Amino acid sequence: MPRLAVFDLDGTLVDSAPDIHAALDRLVAAESRPPFTRAEVTAMIGDGVRALVQRAAAARGLAFSESLLDAFTADYTARAAETTVLFPGIAAALDRLAAEGWAMAVCTNKPAAATAALLAALGLDGRFAAVGGGDSFPVRKPDPGHLLGTLRAAGGDPARAVMIGDHRNDVLAARGAGLPCLFAGWGYGTPAMAEGAAGIAASPSDLVPLLRDILP
Ligand SMILES: O=C(O)COP(=O)(O)O
Numbered sequence: 001m002p003r004l005a006v007f008d009l010d011g012t013l014v015d016s017a018p019d020i021h022a023a024l025d026r027l028v029a030a031e032s033r034p035p036f037t038r039a040e041v042t043a044m045i046g047d048g049v050r051a052l053v054q055r056a057a058a059a060r061g062l063a064f065s066e067s068l069l070d071a072f073t074a075d076y077t078a079r080a081a082e083t084t085v086l087f088p089g090i091a092a093a094l095d096r097l098a099a100e101g102w103a104m105a106v107c108t109n110k111p112a113a114a115t116a117a118l119l120a121a122l123g124l125d126g127r128f129a130a131v132g133g134g135d136s137f138p139v140r141k142p143d144p145g146h147l148l149g150t151l152r153a154a155g156g157d158p159a160r161a162v163m164i165g166d167h168r169n170d171v172l173a174a175r176g177a178g179l180p181c182l183f184a185g186w187g188y189g190t191p192a193m194a195e196g197a198a199g200i201a202a203s204p205s206d207l208v209p210l211l212r213d214i215l216p
């Protein structure tokens with residue numbers, strides 16, 4: 001069975017904060033509220049779209065509602081790939097892992113529809129053996145069931161798999177599932193969130209050697 005690398009999406013494979021930021025600004029501008037700073041936005045990413053919109057609404061004195069969530073989700077899904085790109089070095093790392101026989105999957109708290117649209121726009125839709133979105137299973141990260149469900153869909157073996165992510169939720173899901181987690185230090189998380197990770201990759205160019213160390 002091939003080794004499996006399970007990647008988080010936002011802040012790990014893709015720099016999606018600019019499009020998330022733009023969509024949040026459009027949402028609150030419609031309610032005559034001022035825009036966000038990038039730091040405010042990246043601190044709100046990681047627990048899925050409902051938590052994101054709840055945090056954004058609270059930060060701008062708006063009442064959270066299902067219609068606010070639906071408005072954000074529809075707008076963001078349609079425009080998720082306007083400025084979002086892979087972090088520099090990710091394409092080369094994925095190519096290298098594929099060449100070395102690794103299988104790959106995505107486990108993200110971003111809803112599956114926006115995830116699929118984004119991966120297709122980036123030409124990555126054929127790359128992954130499975131994509132587990134934030135609404136693909138009854139649970140999501142930090143619940144290990146999200147990671148284990150994605151791993152199972154990818155046909156992976158938990159003893160031959162590594163999670164790579166930039167948030168505490170990625171480390172917690174991996175630990176709960178009994179997998180090592182490699183922390184993506186270039187993402188939106190803070191250094192404290194790496195606690196419990198098997199290692200920290202400072203940049204995407206460190207990914208392949210560190211993954212080889214973790215799973216020879
Ligand atoms: O949608 C989010 O909140 C974060 O998504 P991620 O799990 O890909 O980082």
Ligand SMILES: [Mg+2]
Binds near residue numbers: 167
């Ligand atoms: Mg992330």
